[in-house]
């Protein structure tokens with residue numbers, strides 16, 4: 001395991017907790033989570049609905065601040081990023097795949113993909129050219145001018161992956177990316193992401209409640225009631241998933 005100080009780790013969470021207030025009730029969405037994620041691996045966070053997966057991904061992306069604990073991204077503590085730096089880092093270095101893909105229905109596919117390139121500072125024609133190239137690479141160049149609402153779930157899935165990797169981000173965060181797909185399509189998306197992690201030496205973190213997806217992961221970390229069984233030293237020898245020891 002890489003230590004928390006290793007600059008090669010993209011994501012390091014140390015005893016991170018997040019508590020929400022629901023009226024006067026405290027909801028402990030994430031409790032004491034530790035996680036080290038490094039280039040070249042696809043990690044699956046496996047847990048039932050309500051276990052804290054989305055909150056954890058949102059914390060990792062720096063979109064939420066933890067109630068306690070520390071979090072660093074790309075070797076730098078999140079608290080040391082200014083708001084502007086955080087936004088720019090997110091736009092350039094993190095790719096997102098959301099549940100149901102969240103493509104923007106009012107603009108064509110090619111512009112959906114180009115948009116993330118524009119956010120990271122590319123000019124319009126350059127962004128559109130790169131977006132077309134990516135769609136061709138994924139075998140869906142013919143969809144470029146269609147609106148997302150005209151696409152099948154499988155086509156939307158490919159567009160979502162193309163959009164997530166457009167900036168060649170070091171980290172991809174995918175929240176339930178297979179939830180709306182048939183099993184084979186679900187496997188396809190995870191395989192595409194796994195290839196990306198391996199070939200480009202990038203890191204992919206996928207949250208899912210789908211046990212079958214776990215088979216394609218390099219590591220499976222189980223999330224239960226906001227607790228994550230991960231590679232804190234004390235967890236090294238524990239089993240986090242039936243039959244699958246912690247890496």
Ligand SMILES: Nc1ncnc2c1ncn2[C@@H]1O[C@H](COP(=O)(O)OP(=O)(O)O)[C@@H](O)[C@H]1O
Nearest residue numbers: 020021022027029048049050051052053054055
């Ligand atoms: N903004 C919020 N305010 C209050 N409670 C929240 C908020 N976001 C999530 N929760 C609660 O935190 C827990 C974990 O939610 P979530 O991270 O969405 O789980 P999952 O993605 O595994 O379904 C749930 O009990 C949920 O209701």
Ligand SMILES: [Mg+2]
Nearest residue numbers: 053054055175
């Ligand atoms: Mg969720």
